Amino acid sequence: MTQASQIAGWIRQLANPDRQKRLDSAMRLYMEGGNLCTPLLKKWIADPEFRSLVLPISLRSTGASESSQASTVVGIAVQLETFQKIREANNSPALASVPPDQDAIEFELHFENHIELDILTTREPGGQGAIAKFLSRFGEGIQQIEIYVRNVDRATEILRSRFDLSPVYPRTRAGAGGTRINFFLTSLPEGSKVLIELVEADPKQL
Numbered sequence: 762m763t764q765a766s767q768i769a770g771w772i773r774q775l776a777n778p779d780r781q782k783r784l785d786s787a788m789r790l791y792m793e794g795g796n797l798c799t800p801l802l803k804k805w806i807a808d809p810e811f812r813s814l815v816l817p818i819s820l821r822s823t824g825a826s827e828s829s830q831a832s833t834v835v836g837i838a839v840q841l842e843t844f845q846k847i848r849e850a851n852n853s854p855a856l857a858s859v860p861p862d863q864d865a866i867e868f869e870l871h872f873e874n875h876i877e878l879d880i881l882t883t884r885e886p887g888g889q890g891a892i893a894k895f896l897s898r899f900g901e902g903i904q905q906i907e908i909y910v911r912n913v914d915r916a917t918e919i920l921r922s923r924f925d926l927s928p929v930y931p932r933t934r935a936g937a938g939g940t941r942i943n944f945f946l947t948s949l950p951e952g953s954k955v956l957i958e959l960v961e962a963d964p965k966q967l
Contacts (some may be wrong), residue, residue, distance in 0.1 A: 769801060771790050784872050787876050794835030794836075801949075803933065815832075834909075834960075837904065844882040858937060866884060868881070914941075927934070928945055942958055954965050
């Protein structure tokens with residue numbers, strides 16, 4: 762079985778009526794996303810200032826114990842039908858408030874052990890938006906890794922000036938749920954790429 766097939770199977774299991782099977786699949790997806798971003802994150806947090814900007818899990822999860830682990834969320838792009846099935850199977854979590862100019866409908870899933878997934882689908886199937894293009898090219902899968910930071914403007918500038926990385930947007934923009942965001946499409950050692958979203962949370966959510 763190919764990696765893509767495994768990921769597609771885990772995504773389908775997020776809609777399984779059995780909660781344990783949903784949890785097992787969420788854990789596998791979260792670990793897979795972590796494997797994509799860990800080499801990059803290790804390199805970036807070697808910079809003391811960037812490390813100071815990365816939010817630990819303890820500041821993002823209500824009631825979480827102290828932890829130095831970075832707060833990350835794995836973004837999963839799915840077709841609308843899959844999106845609806847997953848949402849229904851997980852007690853219909855609230856949809857995020859997404860700026861109207863962005864091609865996304867989304868909600869978050871939270872599981873034990875700080876496993877967090879962002880389930881996304883496109884507003885316009887077959888359109889030119891980022892999620893629509895991803896689904897057209899790759900099918901359902903891990904679309905992005907979200908890293909929470911204290912100041913997205915400063916984190917973006919560090920990656921630009923010290924790591925020679927170009928952000929997708931020239932300026933920070935509004936994200937879902939009152940966040941501020943920017944993206945980096947970065948290369949991995951084996952030659953593939955991963956989309957990293959830097960997220961500055963709404964202070965009211967911390």
